[in-house]
Amino acid sequence: MKQSSKGNNEIYRWQVLCVDDEPSILRSLRRLLPKQYYEVFIAESGQAGLEILKQQTIDLVISDMRMPLMSGAEFLEQVATLYPDTVRILLTGYADIDSTIKAVNRGRIHRYVQKPWDTDDLLSSLEQEMESKRLKLENIKLMSLVEAQNEELKELNSALEEKVQQRTEQIRKTLIDLQRSHQQVKEQVRAIIRVFYNLLSLKGTQGSQYSHEVSQLCLLIAKRFELSDFECMNIKLSGLLSEVGVLCLNDQISHKPQYYMNAEELVAYKKHAELAFKAMSPVVHLSSIALSVLHQFDRFDGKDNSSSLSGENIPLGARILAVARDYIYAIRGVSADLRYSAEGAAQLLMQKSDIIYDPDIINHLIQVIPDLHIEHLERNEKVVSTPKLESGMKLSRDVLTASNLLLLPEGHVMTWQTIKRIQSYVESSNEVLRIYVYSSQEDEVNATIN
Template identity: 40%
Template sequence: MNEMQSAALPQAKPEEIITLLFVDDEANILSALKRLFRPFGYRIFTAEGGAAGLEIMARETVDLVISDMRMPEMNGAEFLEKVRDGWPDTVRILLTGYAEIGATIDAINKGRIYRYISKPWEDNDITLTVRQALETKLLEREKTRLEALTLKQNEELKNLNATLEDRVKARTEEVRQTMGFLEVSHEKLKKSFITSIRVFSNLIEMREGRMAGHSRRVADLARTLAQRLGMKDAEVQDVFLAALLHDVGKIGLPDRLMEKSFSSLTSEERTEVVKHPAKGEAALMALEQLHGAAKFIRGHHERFDGLGYPDKLAGLAIPLGARILAVANDYDAVQLGTIVNKRLNQNEALAYIQEGRGNRYDPTVVDAFLGKMAKPVAESAETRPEIMLSSGQLQAGMKLSRDMMGNNGNLLLSKDYVLDAQLIGQIKNFERLENQLFTIWIYAKKGD
């Protein structure tokens, strides 16, 4: 007769309940074992012979078996040998009498039992033996689990290491490409920004025909002087932008003032005109990229001797960019007749700047300017050759080597602009519309 009792281990999860199987042909022995182990919370099965015990083993997961040695049909040694063959992880314990030493040895050899216990047993001895056997089994099970986990992790680590270098290379290349795309995008944005400023500068000059090209010429000269005087690239850029936009504060002036030279203005008119540097600064302060340029615009009519406007700054208190802009602006303006009542030629304009050295202008800036005019900076060995073409010779992909200007001096396309088929068509249409032919300078290809 088979009997079963199930109970949970103290503080144990259901999946951690230990299952015991007692096999003996004497019912009183099975009852005694059940009573002894019931308080420990084990799940207990009993069988009255080896065949019945094997049936239970086949359908249940059994952690430990205690089998009597002397049983009919199949003794304990034979039964435990079959358990070993079918369920090698199950702990096997043999109950044996003193007179069965030979059979016990056979069970040890064939069944590879964990331990044998002599009958009659001591309750403390048998419970302690079972506890120790189960602890050993659980330790071995955990060891096996950890070894399998370690093996799996080692394989994963091995695979990771094998692919890590390739993954790092791939990621590095991805980052490099991303940085390249960002640099290209930044450069395009920068060029578009500069072009927008130059177009806006042309719009400012359209109010007075004689001013066409003035801001562009001032910007080119101011940039060259800033470079000669060792300004940083970012500062050179600010000087260039300030030169393009230095007259932005004049937008609100009436036409009658725009048409007069500064020397011919009345006192009241001068009071109105001298506000334009401060107005120009205020107009640009909303754009963070133009803060540096705005500061130079405010100071470009200050004088080195402190008699300028709007703040009457003197000497090195005037920002260097503003001191540079003052020289570049006045050199072009006196040739246009916007400062004195007549237009000066180039030599007269040079003399005008030289006469202002130390009073109107910073001597260091004037010296750099005169040196530039006497001996232009030699072209870099890396300067690309260029060729002049007509619109009919243009091809998509060509890049402008100079600004493309209209006959009135207005900027049409900026230097370094890359032409495409649509833009070439627009150039040709504009030539027909305005009845004029453009001079277009393109970077020459190697071998041209």
């Protein structure tokens, strides 16, 4: 892959190897691939292709299936072993699906395309594969940055109270200096929030992945009340920064899924609300946000609340945050090892209305869910062991092996053939597969009754 810049945009020029024993096919592929995006190498046999791979860093290989001496499947199998990061595409000119499936499995092929190909479809497939590769490369760069930031965060945690106080004092002084201009103050506050949010994103906890969705839902609910735009925005920001105190927790707690925590660990985890309050409350323009974050775990009935607040004495922002946070966590599988549908998550929260949550806010939640433009499951999830698989069950997640190979894709509807295949795999590999499927209507009726 070669990179060049044009204006503010980076242009990737991918190196592609085309392998086919028919020169006319190779010429067609060379003409087809735009020169500004692809540098094309050609080989008339699998062995010649392997020689080129020794000399060039190839991003993508397109190989014909039927070639003398070494078939496309054999060639791509060697490519997968020697150059696993190279994208592999198979051209097949015959409809023998069994041979194609074997080729796909042996060469761990990313796609196969039948000849004669449709030009637009082929170009679109290449663009998709290269976009996926580009994202993976950028993810590697981001992970390096995350590791560097995590090292910095470890140092921060070693002297937490002192450093939080120092950072808060710096923010306070900055805001005092900017009081001469209201617009400058607003811009500075936004910058501070972005820093908190970026650091939280780099921390990479389960909850922080969905803080943007929590803030979006907070805003939708807040707009149902007679609040000013400023108050609505502060409630939205409380959702965005609801887990900022997690920055101050050790990795053993912050990265452990909530549904695996014991009672003691949950208490330690919820301390992040107090830590966030200490960090934000000295900043005048963040004080209402800090209060919402501090009281986000207060129960509506007041039981076990360290603040001694209950009912409407709990800040409105905190009551909205509690509902928005737990709804998003339910549909995203943060608070439990299963994800809920929109209806299932709403029913889950309704069961605790007037106990954990403000019933008025629960009613508003139900009204705004259609306006929450995020992906929802069609039904609740459940985990099924392989012996209990039944025809007609629909997968809610990919079925992956321990080595992360895809057995069945999300959305697949189980048949007796696929059940037999999965059970045979488990029996031969001695692996235990967690298979996530959508609940049936009967399951959801029983859950509602219970």
